[in-house]
Amino acid sequence: MKWHEMSENTVLHTAQTNKEKGLDEKEAKGRIREHGYNELKEASKPSALLVFLAQFKDFMVLVLLGATLVSGFLGEYIDAIAIIAIVLINGVLGFFQERKAEKSLDALKELSAPKVNVLRNEKWSKVPSKELVRGDIIKFSTGDRIGADIRIVEAKALEIEESALTGESVPAVKETNPLHDENLSLGDQTNMAFMGTLVTRGSGIGVVVGTGMNTAMGQIADLLQNAETVTTPLQRKLAQLGKILIIIALILTALVVFVGVLQGHDVYSMFLAGVSLAVAAIPEGLPAIVTVALSLGVQRMIRKKAIVRKLPAVETLGCASVICSDKTGTLTQNKMTVTHVWAGGTTWGVTGTGYAPEGKFRLDDRDVNPQKSRELSQVLLFGLLCNNTNILQRKKEYVLDGDPTEAALVVAARKAGLEREEMLKQFTIVEEFPFDSTRKMMSVIIQDKEGKRYVVTKGAPDVLLTTSSQILWKERLESLSVSRYNEVHKAVEDLAARALRTIAIAYKPLSNHNRLTEKEAESNLTFLGLQGMIDPPRTEVKEAVKECKEAGIKTVMITGDHVITAQAIAKELGILTKKGKVLQGTDITSMSKEELEEIVEDVDVYARVSPEHKLKIVKALQAKGHVVAMTGDGVNDAPAIKSADIGIAMGITGTDVAKEASSLVLLDDNFATIKSAIKEGRNIYENIRKFVRYLLASNVGEILVMLFAMLLALPLPLVPIQILWVNLVTDGLPAMALGLDKPEDDVMKRGPRHPKEGIFSRGLGWKVISRGFLIGIATLLAFIIVYDEQTGNLAYAQTVAFATLVLAQLIHVFDCRSEKSIFDRNPFGNMYLIGAVLSSILLMAIVIYVEPLQAIFHTVPIIGRDWLLIIAMASIPTFLLAGSFLTKKKK
Numbered sequence: 104m105k106w107h108e109m110s111e112n113t114v115l116h117t118a119q120t121n122k123e124k125g126l127d128e129k130e131a132k133g134r135i136r137e138h139g140y141n142e143l144k145e146a147s148k149p150s151a152l153l154v155f156l157a158q159f160k161d162f163m164v165l166v167l168l169g170a171t172l173v174s175g176f177l178g179e180y181i182d183a184i185a186i187i188a189i190v191l192i193n194g195v196l197g198f199f200q201e202r203k204a205e206k207s208l209d210a211l212k213e214l215s216a217p218k219v220n221v222l223r224n225e226k227w228s229k230v231p232s233k234e235l236v237r238g239d240i241i242k243f244s245t246g247d248r249i250g251a252d253i254r255i256v257e258a259k260a261l262e263i264e265e266s267a268l269t270g271e272s273v274p275a276v277k278e279t280n281p282l283h284d285e286n287l288s289l290g291d292q293t294n295m296a297f298m299g300t301l302v303t304r305g306s307g308i309g310v311v312v313g314t315g316m317n318t319a320m321g322q323i324a325d326l327l328q329n330a331e332t333v334t335t336p337l338q339r340k341l342a343q344l345g346k347i348l349i350i351i352a353l354i355l356t357a358l359v360v361f362v363g364v365l366q367g368h369d370v371y372s373m374f375l376a377g378v379s380l381a382v383a384a385i386p387e388g389l390p391a392i393v394t395v396a397l398s399l400g401v402q403r404m405i406r407k408k409a410i411v412r413k414l415p416a417v418e419t420l421g422c423a424s425v426i427c428s429d430k431t432g433t434l435t436q437n438k439m440t441v442t443h444v445w446a447g448g449t450t451w452g453v454t455g456t457g458y459a460p461e462g463k464f465r466l467d468d469r470d471v472n473p474q475k476s477r478e479l480s481q482v483l484l485f486g487l488l489c490n491n492t493n494i495l496q497r498k499k500e501y502v503l504d505g506d507p508t509e510a511a512l513v514v515a516a517r518k519a520g521l522e523r524e525e526m527l528k529q530f531t532i533v534e535e536f537p538f539d540s541t542r543k544m545m546s547v548i549i550q551d552k553e554g555k556r557y558v559v560t561k562g563a564p565d566v567l568l569t570t571s572s573q574i575l576w577k578e579r580l581e582s583l584s585v586s587r588y589n590e591v592h593k594a595v596e597d598l599a600a601r602a603l604r605t606i607a608i609a610y611k612p613l614s615n616h617n618r619l620t621e622k623e624a625e626s627n628l629t630f631l632g633l634q635g636m637i638d639p640p641r642t643e644v645k646e647a648v649k650e651c652k653e654a655g656i657k658t659v660m661i662t663g664d665h666v667i668t669a670q671a672i673a674k675e676l677g678i679l680t681k682k683g684k685v686l687q688g689t690d691i692t693s694m695s696k697e698e699l700e701e702i703v704e705d706v707d708v709y710a711r712v713s714p715e716h717k718l719k720i721v722k723a724l725q726a727k728g729h730v731v732a733m734t735g736d737g738v739n740d741a742p743a744i745k746s747a748d749i750g751i752a753m754g755i756t757g758t759d760v761a762k763e764a765s766s767l768v769l770l771d772d773n774f775a776t777i778k779s780a781i782k783e784g785r786n787i788y789e790n791i792r793k794f795v796r797y798l799l800a801s802n803v804g805e806i807l808v809m810l811f812a813m814l815l816a817l818p819l820p821l822v823p824i825q826i827l828w829v830n831l832v833t834d835g836l837p838a839m840a841l842g843l844d845k846p847e848d849d850v851m852k853r854g855p856r857h858p859k860e861g862i863f864s865r866g867l868g869w870k871v872i873s874r875g876f877l878i879g880i881a882t883l884l885a886f887i888i889v890y891d892e893q894t895g896n897l898a899y900a901q902t903v904a905f906a907t908l909v910l911a912q913l914i915h916v917f918d919c920r921s922e923k924s925i926f927d928r929n930p931f932g933n934m935y936l937i938g939a940v941l942s943s944i945l946l947m948a949i950v951i952y953v954e955p956l957q958a959i960f961h962t963v964p965i966i967g968r969d970w971l972l973i974i975a976m977a978s979i980p981t982f983l984l985a986g987s988f989l990t991k992k993k994k
Contacts, residue, residue, distance in 0.1 A: 106254045106312045107282045109290040112256045118310050120238035122256065127221030134236035141235040141314035143253055155195075211425055219243070219250040229731060235311050244306035249296045252313030252320075255279055260305035260539040262506070263296055265289070266431055268319060268739050269663040271603065273439065273507060273638075274303045278540040281752045282653030288688050288711050289319055290663050293540075299738065304506060305539070323714050326742035344795070344862055355806065362814060393791060396842030400787040407779045408770040410754070416766035418791065419749045420784030422730045423656055424855045426777060427721060427743070429735035430662035430672060432753055435638040435776055439507040441515035442639070443603060445594045446478035446632030447576045453515060456639040458494050458501035460517035473519040477578050480519065482632040485608050487516035487523055488530055489547050489559045508606065511636040512561075536621045537795045542566070546624050548613070556613040558624045564607040564633060571609050571630040583630060593635055603635030637668070645676050647775035652677070654781065655854030659707060661717055663739065666710035673708045683707030691716045699723045717743035730855065734769075734777065751777060778851075786846035788856070794838035796867055797919040801834050801912045803875025804980075808882045808908065818897050820886040820904040822961045830949065832910045833943050837916040840939035842922055845932060865922065875914055877980035882908045885976040889969065902962045903969055909947045910977035913940045918981045925981055 106114060115122055126134075146322070159168070168187075218229045222240040232250030243249060249263070255277055262274040268288035269275075279294050289297065296309055298320040343839040364370055400417040404410070404822060411417055431437055438457045444448055444464075451471065454463020464473045473479045492505025494513055503510050513523060530549045533556065538545035544562025551557075561566060568591060574583045581587060598605050609628035613619075648658045660673045666687055673679035684702065686712040696719070703723040710714065717733075723744045724731045724868055733740070733747035736757040744750030752765035755773040762768050769776045812820050821829075863871070885907040890900035916936065921927035931937065951962045963989055965973070 104312070105285050107287060107295050108285060109254070110281050111256045111279065114256070114310050114312070118238040118312060119487050120240060120310060121767060122240055122308075122310075124225045125240040126236070126238050127224050131223060131234070131236050131239065134238065135234065138236065139315060140233045142233045143321055144316050170668065172198065173207070187482050192457065207821075216608060218797060219247075227388045235314055237311055238313060239311040240308065241311060242308045243296075243302050245302055245304055247302045249298055249300050249302070251298050251311045252318040253296045253309030255294050255296055255307050255309045257308040258305065258540055259307065259536040260545075261302070261307040262304040262538075264301045264303045265297065266437070266737060268297055268300055271431065271664050272848050276540045276543075277305075277307065286689055286692065288663070288713055305537070320419035320738065323738055323742060326714060326718055330373050355810065358810075366816060389584060396790060396794070396839065399839075400783060404767075404780060404783055408773065408776050409780050410763075410768045410770060411766070412768060413766040416749050417780075418788050419730065420732065420767070420777075420781045421786070421788040422856050423732040423749060423781060423784075424729045425642065425724050425731050426651065426656060426658045427661050427717075427724070427731060427733045427747070428658060428774065429740055430660055430664055430669060430737045431638060432757075432772065433734050434644050434660065434678075435640050435672060437638060438503070438739075439511040439604075439636050440639045441511045441599055441634050441636045443601070443635040444479060444482055444515070444632060445598065446476075447484050447574075447578065448590060449476075449478070450477060450594070450597075451476075453518065455514075455518060456642070458503060458514055460494075460501075460512060460514055460915060462518040464519065478575055478632060480521075482608050482634065483512075483516040483519045483527065484521055485610055485631065486561060486606070486634055487521055487526060488532065489545060489561045489608070490523075492845060493523070498546055508604070508636065512606065512634060515634060519935075522736055534619075538562070542621065542625070544570075546621070548619070548624065556616060557610050558613060558619075559608075559610045560625055560626070560628060561608050563608055564591065565608045567591075567607040567628065567630060570625050571628040573627075573629040575629060575631055580629065591630065591633075594898070598635035600668065601635065601637075602668040603637050605633050605635050607631075607633050637671075640672055640676050641774060643773060643775040647778045648677050650778050650851060651781070654851045656781065659709070659720075661709045661712055661743075663712060664710060666708075667947070668969065669708050669710040679707045685710065688712040688716050691719060696723070700726050703727060703728075714739045714742055718746055721747050728857075728859075732777070734774070736772070750912045751780075782846060782851050785850050785853075785855075787842075789846070789850070790844050792862070792921045793844060794841040795862060797838055797841060797872055797912070797916050799871045800874040800878065800915060800919075801829065804878030804882060804908060804911065805829065807876060807879030808886070808904065811879065812886070817887070818890075818900075820883060820901060821908070822901060823899070824960055825905045825962075828960060829905075829908060829912070832946055833912055836935060836939040836943050837913065840933060840936040841916065841919060843933065843935045847928075860943050869960075873978055874918070877909065877983065878911045878915065881911055881976040881979045885972060888972065898961060898963050899965075902965055903973060905960075905962065906947060906951065906965060906970075907973045907976050909943065910973060911980050913943055914977055914981045916940065917992060 104117070109117065111122075120126055136701055185772060217232060219232050219235060220227055220242050220375050221230050221235065222242075223230070227242070235251045239251075241250065241253065255261070256279055258277045258279050261277040263277055264274045265271060265990060269288070271290050275290065275293060277296065280294060282292065282294060284291075289295075296307070298313075299320040313321075316325060360370065397417055401411040404417060425520075436457055440456050441453050443452055445451075449466065451473070452465040453462055454465065463470045464479070465471065473483060478566040490509045490512055492503070492509035492513055494510060494517070495502045495504050516523075532547050532549055533550050534548040536546040540586075542562070543566045544560055546558055549557050549559055560570075568583070568588060571583050573580050574587050574591070575581075576587060595605050608631045610631060611628050651658055658676075658678050660678050662669050670679060670685055673685075679685070680707070684706045685708040686706050687709075691709070691712065699719060700723045703720065704727055709720060712720075717740065721731050721733055725748070730748045732749045732751055733743045734751040734753070735744055736753035738760045740752075741760045741764040744752060744761055749767060750765040751767045751769060752761040754762070754768045754770040755772045757765075757768065757772070767780060805821070808820050812818070886900050886904035889903045890897070893899055917930050918925040920933065920936075950956050950960045952964055957963060
């Protein structure tokens with residue numbers, strides 16, 4: 104129902120209630136039985152056991168489980184134990200991440216008021232908010248949280264803070280009159296109050312018209328529950344990799360069995376040999392190393408003021424192509440700031456942002472002393488006195504205690520050297536007429552030390568112009584003529600064109616001390632001037648937006664605020680381009696899904712949007728193939744945050760709902776931190792590619808050395824325990840070190856990679872096969888040379904092959920640091936890698952030379968001269984291709 108369109112009597116009749124008596128308890132309980140409690144319903148959740156078991160549905164995990172069975176079947180119990188341990192660790196990590204992520208609704212529930220003041224049986228009483236029903240009459244005042252959606256029927260200077268729901272930084276002024284427009288957004292429904300919002304000023308009475316899931320908050324909860332959590336690019340690439348590996352494993356098994364049978368071996372022994380080879384094709388440590396690499400990335404992110412709630416989010420940021428950012432508190436400071444003051448035909452600029460009293464007054468590009476202008480100083484002084492807000496200093500932070508609009512006036516006065524405490528020693532506030540939505544103004548009567556009294560009024564310019572008869576112009580009192588009225592009106596328009604909210608200041612001296620009514624006090628005023636204010640952009644955001652643009656990432660503003668304000672901020676930050684379009688919520692409502700998808704890539708700014716609109720925008724961008732990051736801090740952002748490829752919440756101003764729905768939380772609420780996160784994300788993905796390249800090339804080498812030996816009817820150059828050692832130790836430590844590699848210099852100068860880009864794109868597949876082929880050939884040649892020299896000493900030849908394979912891989916790991924050549928990057932640029940390689944060499948030497956381990960790993964000591972052969976053969980795979988690269992480069 105469109106409650107905001109109804110008159111008070113129609114609302115009461117439709118809700119079947121009485122404003123003077125309220126509902127009786129029996130009727131209220133009957134409505135609870137019929138419609139349920141006023142609480143957000145939670146979708147049924149799978150049991151913990153099902154969530155845990157779901158961790159093992161991933162294709163790569165199934166491959167590893169298959170490898171476990173095969174290893175056990177072959178009697179390789181060490182293999183089986185190692186693989187199952189890796190699978191279980193990954194499963195437990197995934198389980199805890201998923202359970203932690205599903206707390207969004209609990210956070211929403213915390214926003215509902217615990218108790219509310221309700222009229223029942225003609226008496227006011229406090230009842231739990233969950234017992235509210237449609238038709239209840241409730242009253243509320245400053246500091247109360249609204250317990251349900253209500254239609255306001257009485258309002259006294261009522262203002263409600265709705266930024267978490269609508270995105271507007273200024274509390275909404277409420278009224279009672281019906282609004283005859285069925286397409287109004289929540290922020291424009293000024294006669295409604297919504298569940299979870301906070302009363303910041305005044306008091307009111309309302310009729311409950313929506314409870315539980317039938318509230319605006321309930322609709323968000325429903326969107327949040329039904330929002331799809333998309334799989335990340337990394338998850339999709341690993342699934343793709345798992346499928347490729349299983350296909351390779353099956354082909355190898357079939358090939359070995361076929362070749363062996365042709366050579367006269369029995370089918371059973373060849374089947375076991377083929378399966379053993381297939382197991383070697385699976386990099387058992389890959390999922391664990393990916394998890395470790397992402398975890399290390401998370402630690403770096405924390406140092407950069409970003410908390411990652413879901414591990415794959417780090418990598419997903421790296422391929423983000425669009426950032427959908429909320430305006431209030433994300434791109435802006437969420438601190439109203441006076442930037443211009445107009446008085447007597449002159450406009451002064453005011454520097455400085457936020458609540459710190461630091462800034463200057465400027466006129467014609469030069470600093471001026473505001474105390475030397477009577478008009479300017481009076482506008483600032485009276486804005487300070489007609490005010491109930493304080494700015495408190497806690498440590499080095501300035502904190503608001505009161506209304507954001509009044510705070511802006513206080514800070515502007517403090518920038519001119521006017522302190523409220525000092526001014527109240529010179530002026531005493533005798534009486535106050537609080538602001539209300541009907542008068543649209545607030546007035547105080549002040550008395551100076553000489554006993555003179557003045558009325559000081561602030562409010563909407565159009566209202567103060569109608570109640571003023573004079574104007575202070577060029578430091579002289581003049582009648583407010585038509586021409587002067589037009590001057591003021593033009594000033595208001597000029598400030599509005601800058602997206603500034605204007606507050607007018609007026610006053611009048613009193614000739615006696617007689618008590619005045621509001622109407623008497625607020626008539627025949629002298630108009631002083633205007634103060635224009637805005638929630639200013641964060642200073643660092645403009646540069647961050649520019650850097651994102653250079654990285655091929657588009658920033659889109661999505662806000663519940665007014666279109667003029669949104670446009671001005673977006674232009675200042677470089678978000679709104681000359682060809683960029685601006686859409687309002689009403690435009691999106693009238694569009695079909697297909698129509699929005701058609702223009703979504705051309706739109707830079709969305710204003711006056713609802714939670715449903717935000718979700719629709721995110722989905723439209725995803726439908727066009729974009730990887731979407733959605734930032735926000737409010738309840739209204741949560742569904743879109745959850746549905747985006749990566750959701751980013753603000754840590755300081757963000758609601759718990761937004762944080763719980765997000766993948767990433769910014770500790771400093773700084774949009775620029777997203778840029779750092781994207782850089783980190785891109786580097787993480789590149790590092791993952793590096794160690795996938797390293798691991799798979801190593802595995803290809805292992806496979807080929809075994810396969811070629813079989814095809815040549817040679818003994819196996821490696822025993823299974825040696826292959827396992829290489830896979831878990833020689834491969835594992837350097838691969839983890841690759842995960843710590845620093846980003847290359849041009850990482851933020853490239854466009855984002857396409858989400859459909861395969862893990863083997865950009866020549867990675869060829870590098871894996873070519874390097875793996877050479878590693879396999881080099882290892883096999885070393886084996887053949889030594890085996891021929893020492894006929895019958897198979898254990899010695901296998902140890903040489905083992906050492907050659909290990910060293911070839913450890914040299915190759917440095918080649919993996921660059922897409923081009925081993926010579927392209929300083930080998931000492933990653934000291935973790937140096938340490939890992941030296942550790943792997945030491946461990947290899949221990950396995951070869953420590954006698955108790957020789958029996959386990961089937962090794963024997965290698966004599967000195969054979970190390971020259973091993974080093975020479977191990978160097979060939981990397982430096983042979985590096986030489987060909989250098990030759991091409993010279994040409």
